[in-house]
Amino acid sequence: MTDWTSRDVAVVDLEGNGQQPPDLVELAVVPITAGVIGKPVTWLVRPQTPITGFARRIHGITNEMVADAPVFADIEKDVRTALEGVAIVAHNAPVDLGVLHRKLPGWEPVEAFDTLRLARRLRPDRVSYRLGALVEAFDLAEGLPPELRPHRAAYDALVAARLFALLATSPQGRPLTLAELRGQLSGDGDAPPAALF
Template sequence: MTDWTSVSFVVVDVEGNGQQPPDLVEVAAVPIVGGVIGEPVSWLVRPESPIKFYATRIHGLTNQDVADCPTFETVKVDVLHALSHPALIAHNAHVDLDVLQRKMTGWEPPEVFDTLKLARRLVPGQRGYRLGELVEAFGLADGLPDDLSPHRATYDALVAARLFVLLATKAHDLEELRSQRPGEGEDEHPALF
């Protein structure tokens, strides 16, 4: 049995411009080291193509909000540094990983833990497994700063970090966390990306 706190994790969340394929508008990373959630880092970036109106309806970011922001290429090294942990966590991870791998050609994610799949297995019987539903069910936003809002990268990464800690505590050890079972359907950001 390996204690899950022996591994250093990073939780990542991205928000997109609504184009197909999606481009980054915002990315956030939250470390979990020794079982303790660290301080988030985030970047707003100007995408190559404009933000679609329906993406703005979800995360609230407009083209004007990112007009003076750097391109992703400008912050890429900082993002890579923030993601340089032995394990990566995301809710509905394939969505975030797809965008990141397209933006960082050649980057291969480390071991990945998907809180959507973990939640389905470790806390069965929930009304739903979208991040917002789990945040509500477990009070994961309690005590977060008022300036953070759902569907923004920092908020989503922080509540996903809290969700992971809750799930990891239920799993008891790293091996049980690693025995993730594929989830069925239910993408988190179908309209966003």
């Protein structure tokens, strides 16, 4: 049985411009290697259309902040390298994966794990599954540098990485197998949540 720490993981978080479909203004990737959370790599990106006031109020990224940032085509090679051959983790992963699929034609993740779905399955007692609520419930921001703030890509990717490591480890400290994690996402895994925890 292969546990999740045997798989290289990239935890991703994207911040958008508030348009539909959303375009990137910030992207962070946090590697997890052998179960150890690494440092985030972050890119500010100049979107094709301006950041809306609504989006700016959420993440605090202004059009002025991205005016001199590269367009996505300029960082695409680096992003592909960061995401190559790894399992992708994100909170509410379909949103992030949808943007990445549009921005990276032909790219497919090796595998994807959604911490939102995992949290709903493995922590059914929670009142809210918003990332901020889970960060507060499990003290996932403890010790992070003060310059990192919620709704910025590096912060959200780091706390999502901590959330994934928490969810993917039993209370007894046993890393869950990849099969157990996949089963939780499919809803019919090797064991129901009660047997895992």
